Amino acid sequence: MRGSPLLWIILALLTGALLILVLTHDAGTIAGVATDDFAGIAINGALVIALAGSTLAAFRGNMRGAFESALLWFVIIVLLMAGYSYRFELRDVANRMMGEAVPGFARVDSSGREVTLVRDGSGHFRVRATINGAEVTLLFDTGASQVVLRPETARRAGINVDQLTYDVNVSTANGRARAAAVQIDRMAIGPLEERRVSALVAQQGALSVDLLGMSFLDRLSSFEVTGPRLILRGPAR
Secondary structure, eight states: OTTOHHHHHHHHHHHHHHHHHHHHGGGSEETTEEHHHHHHHHHHHHHHHHHHHHHHHHHTTOHHHHHHHHHHHHHHHHHHHHHHHTHHHHHHHHHHHHHHHSTTOOEEOTTSSEEEEEOOTTSOOEEEEEETTEEEEEEEOTTOSSEEEOHHHHHHTTOOGGGOOOOEEEEETTEEEEEEEEEEEEEEETTEEEEEEEEEEEOTTSOSSEEEOHHHHTTSSEEEEETTEEEEEOOOO
16 A cells, blocks of 8 residues: 555645635534534544555555555644644644745734734735735825725726726826725725725726725734835724
């Protein structure tokens, strides 16, 4: 069994089960099964496979193969149990690595109220957010009094841009332009979520990026730039 394609398939499935447990444990259920029960199924499944593989090797007269198979699966089961036991620590490590390696990725601290992002290669903070459920990347801009969206972004967020009235004068990097006032039903950066956020939709071609402005930032308890990092802190709920 060692080195067979079946072994690698089983290992991949067990690894996937562990990742699902680490990433979704707080949801309470996985495919309708309680997360603790799901963990038990994965570990017991590994035990059954280990016993079956060892028994099969023994019946074939390969006692050494049976011993090696049992030892291998013992190690796998121990690693699976350790990974589940330290799932919260592993998730924190994964968040920290992603936060440092991927500009715009929101690294969340253990309290769930603080998000840290790093600068991109151009020295800007590009923040990944969701607006009315649509994934958006915005440029952090304290000089913008409001969140400002391009028409194509607003359309993805469910805003009917064809019925907007562009009667607000704004200054952009390309000069003066006009924009329409709108209200975002739901906007979130990681766990930091706000409802009914005022925003502007710029006329077509006025902006090359969407802007994260003060209409969202003012809702936070604080935000600060420390070296290459932007730290956003949500209000206490």
